[in-house]
Amino acid sequence: MLLLTKQGKRGNRVLLSQINDPSDLKKYSVEQLTPLAAEIRQFLIEKLSVTGGHLAPNLGVVELTIALHYCYNSPQDKFIFDVGHQAYVHKILTGRKDQFDTLRKQNGLCGFVKRCESEHDVWEAGHSSTSLSAAMGMALARDLKGENNKVVAIIGDGALTGGMAFEALNHIGHEKKNLMVVLNDNEMSIAPNVGALHNYLTKIRSDRNYLRAKDEVEQLLKKIPAIGGKLAKTAEKLKDSLKYLMVSGVLFEELGFKYLGPVDGHDLPGLIDSFNQANNVNGPVLVHVLTTKGKGYSPAEEDSFKWHGITQPYKIESGQVLKAVGNPMYTEVFGQTLIELAEKDERIIAVTPAMPGGSGLVKFAEYFPDRMIDVGIAEQHAATMCAALAMEGMKPVFAVYSTFMQRAYDQIVHDICRHNANVMFAIDRAGFVGADGETHQGVFDIAFLRHIPNMVLMMPKDENELRHMMKTALDYNDGPIAYRYPRINVLGVPLDEELHTIRIGSWEKLREGEGTTIIAVGPMVQVAEEAAEILRRDGTSVTVVNARFLKPLDNHMLLDLAQHGHHMIVLEEASQAGSLGSAVLEFFAEHGLSGLDISLMGVPDRFIEHGSIKEQLQEVGLTAEAVVRKVQEYRSGQQYTYGKKVKPS
The missing domain is CATH 1.20.5 (Single alpha-helices involved in coiled-coils or other helix-helix interfaces)
Structure with missing residues (x-):
């Protein structure tokens, strides 16, 4: 089933062409909405075959989104989409279908809900489980202002496992405000759902x-x-x-909601009838909608995990993804190395918050099913559980995206670092992430981790060093230790067969030069090397340092550089405020060393929007060419900041 129906043939979108605003839906009969859904599905399949994006989640909510806009009046009525993976159809119906060729491209249509894009986008979210809290806030504001609009939160069954969602359910049920929760139940988040709530919903679905x-x-x-x-x-x-x-529990009704459902999420008349019933309920109501992720496109239905988010173009007829030829990702190297380490050490336990595939742990789960723990969308729980595992003598590896680790900050501080628990953090997607944009950038974790007592933080210059860092973390027994790595392909350097530990806090001098030292970390080491090579050809030699430990710093090397009067450039793909550059400045201030020439090159104090990683690096001046200009202009008595020359003060 490839959805090549009469209504869905390429270019033949008669009904969709007439939709420029949600109010245009009201012109159609309920019977006409079904062929419109087919046209929208074909539109999504065609457009995303070129741009990539979150295909399966959006194919699953076509009828649901149509029914919502048919029954309600956006933007007066507020639609709050949890995460935003499921908002493409909403964008299509709210006047943005002609911009889909720019989806997830720099200065183009965002892959998530974006308030500055449309008045119909009332809430932005790149992380899950926030929609119910936002809905409660909007319902409270509505009532305080004496207004009477509807507030609708659309949340998936995966996102409902997040602790924040339960906090909001509890409050909403207590306050009895008029609002509607649409539970989009497709038995999946990104990976298959886990946990007691998932089993509870399964019971409702079947009974x-x-x-x-x-x-x-x-x-x-x-x-x-x-x-x-x-x-x-x-x-x-x-x-x-x-x-x-x-049925045991009746969870939602006991929490104070009127429960309606389950409703077939692909039956437009049934959906519309259910929403009309919900409008007659006084107080909070939950409509339980059953959908099929990837609906209407057989490759996506058969493997909704793979098709959750497609980053490469694909052939529509076969579903073949046109993968770019290149080296594997850092994530794959991490996953394979963890298997090698776990074969020799039975204490290793991998923990993931609903991201076994994205974190490279699928094969690990096949090798060690009892030592692979998927907690669902529950980063806070995962962090504290890892602390307890470590206290009991295990070696937990918390594999988590940088952007998602933010959600467990309190638990990292109090339950892991304060206890000095020997937890290993595998921080994926560190640095820019490309098309997922500002909600997913991994540029803040250095700043919020390095100031916590007991934490050791490192980042490799290449995949071989990552493997040695993983061995270093495993052999380290004195508290929490983290290694971070980017969302890019590895360099393709040779891999050592024997893994060894790296001395904690030791940096590596890769190139010896005069006058200027580039202190770089992670992928920026390669950028520094490229810049140094360009300068060498022009007769300028610089020192390049691999600052692989972000905490602790290499005190001896920093003092040596200061003693020799080097101009230092700290180069990092991370928030300039609070990261490695700040650490270096703090070190010299603490040692009473003033008058040093230190330049910081990092991510400026603003959110960086979606585009390719290359475009994001160019936008903030983290390129070899920018480093070369920085060195040249410093030596000529000028300063250089993100592409603009300024007179020296």
């Missing part, structure tokens, strides 16, 4: 007899004449007892 019986009993009880409070209370107890007899 349709309960739902039928529940409705029949409620209708029967409504017919009993109200002849006294005692009888009314008895009837209510009977209804509650029957709920518990039919």
Whole structure:
């Protein structure tokens, strides 16, 4: 099933061509919405075959999004999409279909909800489980202002496992505000869902007899004449007892929500009927919608994990992804090396917050199923659990994206670092991440990790050094230790067969020169080497240092550079505020060394939007050419900042 229906043939989008605003949907009958859904699906399949993007999640919510815009009036009514992976159809219906050729490209359409793009985008999120809290805030504001618009949060069953979502459910049920939660239940987040809540939803999905019986009993009880409070209370107890007899928990109703569903998420008349019912509910209501991730495109239905987010173009007819030829990613090197280490050390346990594939742990799970723990979207829980594992003598490896690790900051401080627990952090997507943009950039973790007592933090210049850092972390027993690595292909350097430990806090001098030293970390070491080679050809020699330990620093090397009066450039693909450059300045201030010439080249104090990683590096001046100009202009008595010459003060 490749969705090559009459309505879905390429270029034949008669209904979709007439949709420029959600209000245009109201012109159609309910019957016309089904062929419109087919046109939208084909539009998505065609456009994303060129640009890449989150295909499977959006194919699964076509009818759901159409029904929402058909029943409600955006932007007066507020649609709050959790994460934004599922908002492409919303963008199409709100006047942005003609911009889809620019999806996830620099200065083009964002892959997530973006408030500056459209008045219909009322909430931005790149991380999950925030929509319910946002909905509560908007409902509170609405009531305080005396307005009467609808507030609708659309959240997936994977995102519902996040602790923040439960906090919001608890509060919403207590306050009894009028708002609707649409639970988009496709049994998947990025990877298959895990946990007790997932099992609970599975029970609801399968037990349709309960739902039928529940409705029949409620209708029967409504017919009993109200002849006294005692009888009314008895009837209510009977209804509650029957709920518990039919299915254990009745979680959402016990939390204060009116539960409607489950509803077939691809049945437009059924969806519209359910939303109309929800409009008659006083207080919070949850509509449980069952969808198929990848709906309508057989490759995506069969492997919704692979097609969750496609970064490369693909052939529509076959589903063949046109992969670029190149070296493997750092993530793959991490995953394979962890298997090698785990074969020799049974204490190693891999922990991931719902990202086994993205974190390179799928093969690890095949080799060591009992030592691979997927906690779902629950970074806080994962961090504290790792602390306890370490205290019990295990060697937990918390494999997490830099941007998602932010969510566990409190637990890292109090449960890991304060306890000095021997947890290993494998921090993926460190640095720029390309098309996922500002919500996913991994540029802040150095700043928020290096100031925490007991933490050791390192980053390799290449894949071979990453492997040795993993061995170093495993052999380290004195507290938490982290290694971070980027979302890029490795350099292709030879790999040592024997792994060895690196002395904690030791830097590596890669090139000896005069007058200027470039202190670089991670992928910026390669940039520094390229800049040094350009300068060498022009007769200028510089020193290049691989600052592989971000904490602790190499005190001896820094003092040596200061003693020889070197001009120092600190080059890092991380927030300039608080990262390696700040650490170097703090070190010299602490040692009373003033008058040193130190230039910082990092990510400026703003969020960097989506584009390719190369474009993002160029935007902030982290290129070999920018480093060369920095050196040349310093030596000629000028200063250089992000592409602009300024007079020396």
